[in-house]
Amino acid sequence: MIRAELVNPFLLAAGEVLASEAGVTVSRGPLTLERDVYETDHVTVLVSVIGEVWGMAFYGMSQDTAKGILSRMLGQQVTAFDELAQSGIGELGNVITGKATTKLAEHGYNANISVPTLIIGKGSRISTLDIGRLVIPLQTELGVVRLDLALRDNKAGGAPGSVDLALRVAVPQ
16 A cells, blocks of 8 residues: 555645646645556656655646646647647646655655656556556546546665566557
């Protein structure tokens, strides 16, 4: 099970970034633990975490939620999920995860993050192998952002140093 000291920095960072960048209020839905493969939403940002904490953070949402968040961030209506919109939502996941790793460092966990990967299209399957995912629905007035955390405490050296080796992606037929 993922410990609260690894999860709370992500919850705090997501709430702070969504509030400051998109002006939304965030409330947490019920937590669940999943071991099955992750299935992407219409828009999913994936950011790897590497270091004394390693694993992945997934930010999944509908395209309408993504466009709503981006509209608030940019101060103008976003009607198409074009290259600019894709870049913006990828950067949102990057900023949240970066802020979370800063908060992790305040608790003695040093970690780095990968560049964000944006997966467009519902139903791609991603395995986190033997790491269960904590699923945290973040409810906003613009829709739900589903935060999935597949994290492991690597401080004691019990896990491989690179999460890239632990990622399998299966695209639906």
